[in-house]
Amino acid sequence: MAQRLEERILEYVKQHAAEGDPQSVVDHIDKYCSQNEWAMHVGDEKGLILDQVVKETNPTIVLELGTYCGYSATRIARLLKPGSRLLTVEMNPENAAVAKQMIQFAGVQDKVEILEGSTEVIIPSLKTKYGVDRVDFVFIDHFSERYTADTKLLEECQLIKKGSVLLADNVVFPGAPDFLEYVRTCGRYDCTYYPSHLEYSDKLDALEKAVFKGP
Numbered sequence: 001m002a003q004r005l006e007e008r009i010l011e012y013v014k015q016h017a018a019e020g021d022p023q024s025v026v027d028h029i030d031k032y033c034s035q036n037e038w039a040m041h042v043g044d045e046k047g048l049i050l051d052q053v054v055k056e057t058n059p060t061i062v063l064e065l066g067t068y069c070g071y072s073a074t075r076i077a078r079l080l081k082p083g084s085r086l087l088t089v090e091m092n093p094e095n096a097a098v099a100k101q102m103i104q105f106a107g108v109q110d111k112v113e114i115l116e117g118s119t120e121v122i123i124p125s126l127k128t129k130y131g132v133d134r135v136d137f138v139f140i141d142h143f144s145e146r147y148t149a150d151t152k153l154l155e156e157c158q159l160i161k162k163g164s165v166l167l168a169d170n171v172v173f174p175g176a177p178d179f180l181e182y183v184r185t186c187g188r189y190d191c192t193y194y195p196s197h198l199e200y201s202d203k204l205d206a207l208e209k210a211v212f213k214g215p
């Protein structure tokens with residue numbers, strides 16, 4: 001029995017999912033975490049909303065804050081057109097190691113780059129170190145306490161331009177009240193609220209979409 005929950009999830013995927021099939025990886029993570037052990041992936045219900053927003057945005061450069069096991073990176077990458085990239089930031093090295101293997105198994109490694117470190121350090125280095133000019137879509141799913149500061153950092157670093165889409169998980173549970181307040185009142189975002197449920201649970205949760213209108 002693997003020591004860590006995240007390693008048990010990876011093991012289950014490797015033994016049961018179809019290698020090279022991102023949908024199969026996503027489905028098997030959902031199966032394991034709804035039937036065996038709860039884990040904090042965005043999940044299947046909120047995942048369908050994520051899919052819809054990714055499809056309508058059709059992004060070339062995606063930034064994800066909070067990789068965890070690579071569930072949402074796999075979910076997003078499976079929808080990206082050829083030549084597009086997903087950069088995902090994870091500060092926990094053990095989770096990053098699991099995510100690397102998960103993404104490899106799913107066969108989306110050519111589209112996904114895992115950046116190990118904290119967002120406050122990595123975001124300011126995206127232009128210089130990772131050759132990013134702008135990001136078209138940001139999935140915010142790391143720590144709700146960092147949502148507002150990192151959103152302001154994306155603005156200050158001029159990484160988001162008119163039309164860039166932010167989508168934040170957990171705005172109800174655990175909740176991100178200052179983030180909702182900021183994007184809804186600063187005048188620079190068009191916001192949409194998507195009520196849903198906490199992954200693998202009947203607790204209420206929601207996603208917030210914030211489309212940048214420009215500085």
Ligand SMILES: O=c1[nH]cnc2c(O)cc(-c3ccc(F)cc3)c(-c3ccc(F)cc3)c12
Nearest residue numbers: 040041042066141142143169170173174199
């Ligand atoms: O931290 C999270 N990052 C990204 N997504 C999360 C998510 O989708 C769900 C949860 C979550 C966990 C347990 C629970 F009862 C309710 C919600 C968390 C989270 C919150 C506080 C914690 F202390 C540890 C985990 C995160």
Ligand SMILES: [Mg+2]
Nearest residue numbers: 042141169170
């Ligand atoms: Mg989440």
